[in-house]
Amino acid sequence: MPTNVFELDSLLCRRKVIALAGKILVYDSGDNLVAFSKQKMMKLKEDIGVYADEEQTELLLKIKARQVMDISATYDVTAADGGPIGALKRKGLKSIVKDQWLILGQGDMEIGSIEEDSTAKALLRRFVPLMNIVLAQTYVVTMEGQHVATFTRNVNPFVSKLGVSYTRGQRALDRRLGLAASVLLLLIEEKQD
Helix, strand or coil, X not given: CCCCXXXXXEEEEEEXXXXXXXEEEEECCCXXXXXXXXXXXXXXXXXXXXXXXXXXXXXXXXXXXXXXXXXXXXXXXXXXXXXXXXXXXXXXXXXXXXXXXXXXXHHHCEEEEEEECCHHHHHHHHHCCCHHHHCCEXXXXXXCCEEEEEEEEEECCCEEEEEEEECCCCCCCCHHHHHHHHHHHHHHHHHHC
């Protein structure tokens, strides 16, 4: 029986850096492929599908930008049936120095945030050549002041990897928003470094 990606406490997302279009492969702890996403080339407005397999036979969720190329873009996340899940909004100008995102729920109400853990490391990665290969990039996900997940990105010249670790508890992050955030961090933030 295939693994349900939304029930896992940890994931490893991989993006081939040298591929023309952004392809994200998502694995469970047993190195089994549990999700796949491919960015469409030459799109002014991001419209990303996340699927259960590389053949793209089963849609898991959609991620769609509200605006065309906006530094503070908001990305709506919907289920396969089109039902709304929430949204992720990049904090534009603040993300120039240190990557920051808002997690939005019903009615665009802020329910959490995703933020790089260190301003110093963020600045080194942006302004010192090759530091983005040496320094891991860690994002802390919080909801109502509680740490609910950690995303850690290691970059090398050929493959960018993002490790995802969720915590369980009363204020757990909806795994669908977590998967959407993982895809966006690898596709959008990687362009900024």
